[in-house]
Amino acid sequence: MAGSEVARLTEHLFREQAGRLVSVLTGIFGIDRLQLAEDVVQEAMVRALRTWPFRGIPENPAGWLTQTAKNLALDVIRREKVFESKQPQIVAWLEQWPNESATGESPAFENELRDGRLRLMFACCHPLLPQEAQSALALKTLCGFGTEEIAKAFLTTEAAVSKRLTRARQRIRELAIPFAIPAGEELGRRLESVLQVVYLLFNEGYKASTGDHLIREDLCREAIRLGTLLAEHPAGNQPQTHALLALMLFNGARLDERTDAEGNILRLEEQDRAKWDRALIGRGMFHLHKSAEGNRVSAYHLQAAIAACHCAATDYNSTDWSRILSLYDRLLEVEPSPVVALNRAVAVAKVHGPKAGIKAVEAIRRADHLRSYHLLHAVLGEFERALGHFEIAATHFKQALKLTGLTSEQNFLLHRMRDCEEMSLTSTVPARQIIAR
Amino acid sequence: MSTKTSDYLLLFRGNDWSAHLSPEEVQRVVSDWYDWFEGLKAEGKCIGGHPLEDEGKIVSGPKGRTVADGPFAESKEAIGGYFHLQVADMEEAISVAQKCPGLDYGVTVEVRPVAELCEAKRRAEEALARAGQGATVTA
Numbered sequence: 238m239a240g241s242e243v244a245r246l247t248e249h250l251f252r253e254q255a256g257r258l259v260s261v262l263t264g265i266f267g268i269d270r271l272q273l274a275e276d277v278v279q280e281a282m283v284r285a286l287r288t289w290p291f292r293g294i295p296e297n298p299a300g301w302l303t304q305t306a307k308n309l310a311l312d313v314i315r316r317e318k319v320f321e322s323k324q325p326q327i328v329a330w331l332e333q334w335p336n337e338s339a340t341g342e343s344p345a346f347e348n349e350l351r352d353g354r355l356r357l358m359f360a361c362c363h364p365l366l367p368q369e370a371q372s373a374l375a376l377k378t379l380c381g382f383g384t385e386e387i388a389k390a391f392l393t394t395e396a397a398v399s400k401r402l403t404r405a406r407q408r409i410r411e412l413a414i415p416f417a418i419p420a421g422e423e424l425g426r427r428l429e430s431v432l433q434v435v436y437l438l439f440n441e442g443y444k445a446s447t448g449d450h451l452i453r454e455d456l457c458r459e460a461i462r463l464g465t466l467l468a469e470h471p472a473g474n475q476p477q478t479h480a481l482l483a484l485m486l487f488n489g490a491r492l493d494e495r496t497d498a499e500g501n502i503l504r505l506e507e508q509d510r511a512k513w514d515r516a517l518i519g520r521g522m523f524h525l526h527k528s529a530e531g532n533r534v535s536a537y538h539l540q541a542a543i544a545a546c547h548c549a550a551t552d553y554n555s556t557d558w559s560r561i562l563s564l565y566d567r568l569l570e571v572e573p574s575p576v577v578a579l580n581r582a583v584a585v586a587k588v589h590g591p592k593a594g595i596k597a598v599e600a601i602r603r604a605d606h607l608r609s610y611h612l613l614h615a616v617l618g619e620f621e622r623a624l625g626h627f628e629i630a631a632t633h634f635k636q637a638l639k640l641t642g643l644t645s646e647q648n649f650l651l652h653r654m655r656d657c658e659e660m661s662l663t664s665t666v667p668a669r670q671i672i673a674r
Numbered sequence: 675m676s677t678k679t680s681d682y683l684l685l686f687r688g689n690d691w692s693a694h695l696s697p698e699e700v701q702r703v704v705s706d707w708y709d710w711f712e713g714l715k716a717e718g719k720c721i722g723g724h725p726l727e728d729e730g731k732i733v734s735g736p737k738g739r740t741v742a743d744g745p746f747a748e749s750k751e752a753i754g755g756y757f758h759l760q761v762a763d764m765e766e767a768i769s770v771a772q773k774c775p776g777l778d779y780g781v782t783v784e785v786r787p788v789a790e791l792c793e794a795k796r797r798a799e800e801a802l803a804r805a806g807q808g809a810t811v812t813a
Contacts, residue, residue, distance in 0.1 A: 246705055251697035282700045287689070290707030291725045291755060383696020 246298055251282060254299055255381030258306045260353040261334075263378075265310060265327055266320075268360050268416035271406050275378065277313060281306040307331055354379065355470050356416045358463065361405075362431040363414045370405035371434045372441075373398055380459045389452045390441055418472045428473060432481050432537070435463050439485045443492065450500075457492060461485050468524065476531030479524040480538040486521035487544035490514040502649040506553040518548045539568040558587035575601050579613055591620040611640035615650060618657070627661035681788035682767040684757040686774070688750045688781045689728055695779065706775035714757070719770060723757035750782070 255278050262274035281302050295301040314320045314327050334346070361374040369391075376382040376390065384398045391398070408414070419427045442456025464482040467473030494508045525541050543564045550556040565581035578601045586594025598617055602608070618633035634654035641647060695703070714720035732744040745752045761767050764787065771783040790796045 246701055249698065249701075251701035251704075255697040282695075282697055286695070286700045286704055287754060288725050289704045290711055291723055294704070294708060381697040383694075383699065386696050386698065 246294060250298060251285075251302075252381035254302045255282065256379045257350065257354070258303065259378045259381075260357040261350060262306065262310055263357055263416060264353050265330065266313075268357075268414065269410045271378065271409065273313065277309045278306055280309055303334070307334055351466070351470055352418065354466055355418050355472055358431055358467070359418055359427055360409065360414055360416050362427075362434045363409075363412075364427070364430045365412055365414065366405055366408055368434070368437070370401050370408070371430075372437050373401045374405045375434055375438065375463070376456075376459070377402055379463065382455075382459075386452055386455075389449045390456055420472075424472060425475075428467075428475060428478070431467065431473075432477060435460050435467070436481055436485075436537075438463070439488070443488055454492065457485070457489050461489055468527075476528045476533065477535045477537050478528075479530075480528035480535055480541045483521045483524035483528055484537055484541035484544055486517045486524065487541065487548050490517035490521065490548065496645065500645055502645055505547065510550075510552065513548065521545065521548065534567070534571070536568060536572045539564050539571060543568070556587075558584055562588050575610075579610075579616060583616060586620055586623070591623040594620045609640055611637040611646070611650075613637075614640065615653075618653060622653075622657055622660075627657040631657035631661060679760045679762060682759040682761060682764070683784075683786045683788060684723075684759060684767070684771050684774075685753050685784040685786060686755045686757075686776060686781055687753055687784055688776075689752045689754040690749060690780075699779075703775050703779065710773060710775060711757070714759070714770065719759055719761050719766075721758050721760055723755065725755040726753055728752065728754075750780075754781075 258278045258281070259271075259274050262277055263271055266273050284305050285298075285302060289295070311328065311331055314324055314331075320327060357379060358375070361378060362371045366374070373387050373391070376387050377384070382390070384395045384402070387398045388395045418424075438456050439460035442453040442458075442460065461482070464478065464485055468478045468482050490513050491508070493514075494510075494512050495503055497503055521541070522545065525545055528538055528541065543561055546557050546561050546564070562581070562584040565577065565584050569577050569581055579598065582594050582597035582601065585597045595617065598613065598620070602613070614633045614637035618630045618637060621627075621630035621633060631654050634650050634657060638647060638650040638654060641650070711720065711723060728745075730744065732740075732742045734740045734742070757770075759767055759770060761770065764785070767785050767787075771785050774781060774783050777783070
């Protein structure tokens with residue numbers, strides 16, 4: 238291929254530059270003109286699209302985009318009356334903006350850029366905006382996602398995403414949400430909200446689901462990137478930020494191995510641990526260590542610690558289940574949710590046997606939150622199977638199968654169900670006897 | 675024996691398509707288009723090509739008295755750029771055009787043969803060839 242000899246664009250360069258440029262331009266135009274900043278950046282991208290294919294990719298693509306965005310911004314400043322009073326300052330500032338963005342930027346300017354990212358992050362994740370708007374806006378402005386990509390990520394339509402974004406920008410104007418990094422007591426509360434959005438983005442990508450595989454990977458990567466930006470900034474450098482980042486890195490390290498080449502779900506015991514990303518796990522351990530500096534234990538801390546146990550085990554059988562169980566006990570105190578309780582039940586079964594696991598699940602069932610949750614039945618199926626109650630296990634898998642619409646999960650559960658049905662034919666324990674127990 | 679080639683222009687129409695692309699898509703199209711162009715040049719099928727600015731002027735009327743802005747900045751009709759091809763025939767020119775990376779995003783490609791220098795000369799050459807004299811006509 239002819240093009241392969243030429244300098245290639247680094248992966249996701251446009252996306253990264255878009256996020257970077259939007260936050261700089263928002264600093265210039267004001268957060269109430271967020272759309273204007275986005276439009277200018279889009280126009281810079283479009284200019285590249287129209288000329289690079291013919292003229293070749295410039296030596297410093299990021300610098301080219303920056304320069305083009307800067308020129309377009311200057312045009313806007315000169316054209317629009319609203320900027321008249323501020324014009325000399327803005328122009329002076331823009332002229333200071335170095336052209337060489339990729340390499341030659343001054344450290345002072347780099348700091349300013351970093352602050353810009355954080356300001357935008359705090360503005361987009363403001364608790365007064367609906368959470369779905371927060372995450373869509375973060376993807377659009379901070380991560381350079383298009384509406385179509387956001388729609389794919391949240392399994393919704395482009396029109397719905399556009400509406401969400403428009404309303405969010407409008408709310409920012411109406412509520413005069415500041416483009417600033419909060420300080421003092423407010424910082425903690427606001428950081429919580431930012432972390433929630435970052436975690437939501439990660440989970441959206443992480444959950445084993447249908448939908449566009451590449452988009453899901455992108456979401457996880459972007460969430461890790463935003464988490465890293467936060468952790469590296471004085472305002473975001475807090476124990477819970479490091480805990481969340483560690484959690485995402487541990488889970489991100491195992492992302493690819495959760496399914497086989499055909500997209501079938503691989504259980505933890507079936508995964509090839511040699512293929513887990515050791516570099517990400519290493520970074521995770523670093524941030525887990527950093528997260529221990531405070532005295533508050535957040536849900537992120539406990540989940541990260543649990544994920545660390547899995548990552549640290551050389552094989553499935555050497556997993557420290559009793560430590561995992563005690564971590565789940567504490568997690569349940571911090572975050573008393575039926576889903577956490579169900580995960581805890583798995584740990585209970587590992588430590589005290591499947592019968593104890595079934596008891597733990599029955600206790601959740603009595604609370605009646607999870608009746609239609611397919612994983613509850615899948616977990617019960619596994620416990621019964623471990624006890625040799627294949628017929629009962631098969632009915633649980635069948636029940637779980639009815640409750641999920643995801644092909645990958647359906648295939649997995651169908652396989653488990655058939656397996657149990659076959660085993661029950663050769664089993665010597667009559668089902669009636671078990672049911673009567 | 676040299677293979678005879680003819681000249682064709684590929685005109686890329688529609689410059690409103692890119693406004694809706696995400697940065698990731700823009701990057702994909704930029705890379706694919708550039709590879710396509712470089713590949714065609716390396717194969718000797720394309721001898722040049724340029725992008726065109728959106729905004730120009732339209733001169734018309736007697737003595738060119740009317741000078742208007744145009745074409746409009748964004749439209750399905752506006753020509754955003756062109757390739758100059760040298761290929762065997764229309765069929766090959768079409769098959770090149772079909773690989774345009776912008777097609778998926780609403781770009782249309784117009785394939786136009788470059789006309790012979792002079793239609794009368796071509797007819798005269800044909801007539802002489804039929805007559806078997808084998809001479810060439812000079813302009």
